[in-house]
Amino acid sequence: MPSSDSRLGLLIVVSGPSGTGKTTLCRKACESGQAVFSVSCTTRPPRPGEVDGKDYFFLTEEDFLARVDRGELFEYARVHNRWYGTLKSYVAENLRKGIDVLMDIDVQGAAQVRGCEDELVTKCLTDIFVMPPSLEELRARLSGRGTDSAEVVELRLKNAEAEMKHWRDYRYCLVSDTRESDEARFRAILQAERMRSSLRE
Amino acid sequence: MPSSDSRLGLLIVVSGPSGTGKTTLCRKACESGQAVFSVSCTTRPPRPGEVDGKDYFFLTEEDFLARVDRGELFEYARVHNRWYGTLKSYVAENLRKGIDVLMDIDVQGAAQVRGCEDELVTKCLTDIFVMPPSLEELRARLSGRGTDSAEVVELRLKNAEAEMKHWRDYRYCLVSDTRESDEARFRAILQAERMRSSLRE
Numbered sequence: 001m002p003s004s005d006s007r008l009g010l011l012i013v014v015s016g017p018s019g020t021g022k023t024t025l026c027r028k029a030c031e032s033g034q035a036v037f038s039v040s041c042t043t044r045p046p047r048p049g050e051v052d053g054k055d056y057f058f059l060t061e062e063d064f065l066a067r068v069d070r071g072e073l074f075e076y077a078r079v080h081n082r083w084y085g086t087l088k089s090y091v092a093e094n095l096r097k098g099i100d101v102l103m104d105i106d107v108q109g110a111a112q113v114r115g116c117e118d119e120l121v122t123k124c125l126t127d128i129f130v131m132p133p134s135l136e137e138l139r140a141r142l143s144g145r146g147t148d149s150a151e152v153v154e155l156r157l158k159n160a161e162a163e164m165k166h167w168r169d170y171r172y173c174l175v176s177d178t179r180e181s182d183e184a185r186f187r188a189i190l191q192a193e194r195m196r197s198s199l200r201e
Numbered sequence: 202m203p204s205s206d207s208r209l210g211l212l213i214v215v216s217g218p219s220g221t222g223k224t225t226l227c228r229k230a231c232e233s234g235q236a237v238f239s240v241s242c243t244t245r246p247p248r249p250g251e252v253d254g255k256d257y258f259f260l261t262e263e264d265f266l267a268r269v270d271r272g273e274l275f276e277y278a279r280v281h282n283r284w285y286g287t288l289k290s291y292v293a294e295n296l297r298k299g300i301d302v303l304m305d306i307d308v309q310g311a312a313q314v315r316g317c318e319d320e321l322v323t324k325c326l327t328d329i330f331v332m333p334p335s336l337e338e339l340r341a342r343l344s345g346r347g348t349d350s351a352e353v354v355e356l357r358l359k360n361a362e363a364e365m366k367h368w369r370d371y372r373y374c375l376v377s378d379t380r381e382s383d384e385a386r387f388r389a390i391l392q393a394e395r396m397r398s399s400l401r402e
Contacts, residue, residue: 197330
């Protein structure tokens with residue numbers, strides 16, 4: 001018989017093009033105390049005000065690559081000459097405490113996490129692809145922000161199209177509608193997944 | 202890109218001891234138009250008022266067994282000298298129309314459905330075990346009904362204990378709490394599962 005209050009945390013991988021509100025959905029879930037954001041590690045230097053262990057784990061390149069070699073990272077990528085990645089130990093510690101961890105990562109990162117054969121991760125992992133209602137609507141949302149030039153919007157749309165080819169790799173496909181509907185459905189997924197038998201001892 | 206309004210139906214198998222409110226949960230989901238109850242077939246004669254195709258599909262024993270031989274049934278069992286089972290064609294027709302189908306069946310029936318290697322079923326199937334908060338609470342609920350003798354209550358508890366050994370076979374374990382909480386969590390599971398990528402073309 002499962003104990004009703006003791007369970008592993010969920011590892012929730014969330015992907016989707018920018019402009020779908022994906023990051024806001026994740027942030028809302030964290031604000032309401034439902035989950036914590038995964039803290040990544042990076043080799044870029046901290047910006048003013050950034051706190052080690054809160055915003056990022058700041059590592060030297062030597063340390064980062066040594067950890068990669070020892071298999072301590074779930075997923076990692078090089079962006080603008082800097083390394084970014086996620087430490088397995090950080091995620092595992094939270095999951096064992098029953099804390100749900102959200103990872104807002106791209107389709108390549110998600111594939112790396114999915115490919116990890118760790119037993120704990122297999123028990124705890126779920127993934128959600130947040131899909132724009134249509135490319136037209138995504139263009140309207142990206143242009144509507146007013147922060148990006150027309151060229152940047154087109155580039156984002158191209159990336160979006162490439163990312164969107166991978167929606168089938170995710171257990172859930174949340175097609176974005178209104179903000180309220182998206183939030184309610186995101187919450188429903190988290191609420192349902194917390195009842196997964198695999199999370200219980 | 203998935204169409205947001207075209208999807209296969211879910212096949213939701215629900216098991217759990219009597220006294221957990223499992224049947225009420227299923228009925229509520231059907232009343233609110235979220236799903237339909239699976240109509241079983243049986244070789245027992247119709248009772249007054251029962252309608253063929255609504256309460257049951259009433260079949261002769263010869264027809265029933267011929268269908269079993271042709272592999273047309275998902276699951277079947279003999280109870281009190283009569284056959285009961287579920288026709289694959291009935292379920293498949295609903296799933297293809299995008300209608301969610303609830304099956305309130307025991308752990309043996311659920312194992313039969315899970316063992317079915319039909320591709321459509323694999324895409325659409327999910328299962329929920331409704332668990333009493335504790336055996337003591339289940340005893341209190343069963344006695345509280347006032348419909349069963351102490352002996353019958355003890356027999357039901359014995360059966361419950363045997364059924365409860367199988368909760369891990371189900372994707373979801375819903376530990377019964379208040380009726381409101383149970384209904385909300387059951388709804389959340391259905392809402393989440395409807396976003397499964399496997400349901401979309």
